[in-house]
Amino acid sequence: MTTMKFSDLPEEMVAKILPKVPITSLGSVRSTCMTWEAISEKHLLAADAKNQFLGFILKDFDVCSMKFDLQGIHDDGNDFILPSVKEVSRLDQYEISQIFHCDGLLLCVFKDNNNSSVMVWNMYLNQVRWIKPSDVFNRFSKSGVYALGYDSKTRNHKILRNKSHGGSGYEIYDFKSDSWRVVKGSTPNAYTQFEEQGGLSLKGNTYFLAVQEYPVRFEGDEEEGVDGEDTSATRVILLCFDFTKESFGRRMKLPFHSEGDGQDYVSLSCVRDEKLAVLYQEYKTLKIWISIKLQPKVSWSEFFKVDLMTLDGFPDDFVAGSFFIDEEKHVAVVFEKEVKIGSCCSAYIIGQDGFFKAVKIGDAPAQYNRLPFGCTTAFTPSLVDLKNVKTSVKRKRRVY
Structure with missing residues (x-):
């Protein structure tokens, strides 16, 4: 035989x-x-x-891979393939608080607040690199600002992080030299707070949503005896970190005004690693724009506008989190910003003309569920040799 x-x-x-x-x-x-x-x-x-949208989500501090195929979404038959969400066995021994995807590599920040290492994983070559901080006092905070990108000229990958010890400022880890250095270019001021979603990688650079405080002068009225007053206001802005220049660029204009005060919701995504997409939800109205160009000056085109109240059966308390779009089918897949304990994790495929479909993507979280991160349609294998460096990291501890 x-x-x-x-x-x-x-x-x-x-x-x-x-x-x-x-x-x-x-x-x-x-x-x-x-x-x-x-x-x-x-x-x-x-x-x-x-045609497959690939990404990762964090569920109870576990990293799960997600595959979303939009073929047959408008059909009532069995052509539509349900999303596939699976825990990543390579990472199941760790509790992870943040993940960042770029160019086939995944940066993982651990849950413990004084981590001695972060990890970068090449899922295609199945290699990892453990990265230590620049000094023993400057450990990795679970809630710090991080980004993963590369130099467009040399394709050398780098990590950006804010300093967690010794004041403000940013550092860059260089994969080629295996060393840290201080960012000497322009950096955001102390009145700029990065949004929880974190950065989004596009063509090697990282884009951040942030809330910026700026001064406002209210003029008085002499006839009414009202004095003028200096105060401040806030607005959501878009920032880009250029890994080639190793510097933050100027504030980029968004196609809407948001004060970032919790009265509306903003989220960022990418379209096939070619363009940015930004979502804005104000009460029951959801709008999405796509970037026409990013440099030297950003410009946007409206993708669609949907009144959620017109969608029969759509949840009343929905708050938009991460999302991705399919330009050809003219639909958006939007995830809930937070999933309550006891409720299932769902995604909502939303189109125009009243079309929407709710899809379950996982069971109820035991603790909490962070919004899906880094959904991308442009996953390609990375041949970056990470040259595994051995470093000890605490094993996972479950908290009930």
Whole structure:
């Protein structure tokens, strides 16, 4: 009896198997043989793969991979494929508070507030690098500002972080030199607070939503005997950190005004690693814009506007969090900003003309559920050799 090996399978059969493989297991697939390695990379770059929205979510401090296929969303039959959400076994021994995706690499910040390391994982090569702080007093805060990007000229990857010890300022970790240095370019002032969503990587740079405080002068009325007053107001702004120049750019204009006071909600996404998309929800109105250009001056085009009250069966208390869009199908997939304990995690596929579909993406969280992070339609395998550096990190501790 002849036994067939995996390497003997025809390419057509392998091509049918690969779409069912979680993106976090591709490292095992590529190691099967040279043929599977070539086919797996070909699959990720193929048109079929571009119909899949790939990303990660944090659930009870566990990292889960998410695959969202929008084929057949308008059909009543069985053509629509339910999202696939699976815990990443490579990371299941750690409790993680923040994740950042860029160029096939995943930066993980741990839950403990005085971490001696952060970790970068190349899921395709199945390699990790443990990164220590610049000094023992400047450990990694679970709620600090972080970003992962690369130099557009050299493709050298870098990490940005704010200093957690010794005052304000930012540092950059250089993958090539395996060292930290202080950011000498312009940085946000003390009156700029970064939003919880964190940064979003696009073409090597990172874009942040932030709330900025600025001075306002209220003029008095001499006839009424009312004196003028100097006060302040807030607004949501868009900032870009350029990893090539190693500097923050000027404030970028958003297509709406938000004071960032909790009366409305703003979220940022990317479109196939080519453009930015920004969501704005004010009460029951949801709007999304796509960037036409980002440099030297940003400009936006409205993608759609939806009155949520017209969507029959849509939840009354919905607050928008992370999202991604499909330009061709003209739909947005929007996740709830927070998921309450005892309720399931859901995504809402929203289109125009009253179309929407609710999709369950997970069971109720035991503790809390952070908004999905880094949804992208442009996942490609990274061949960056991280040259694994061994460092000890605390094992996961469950808190009930």
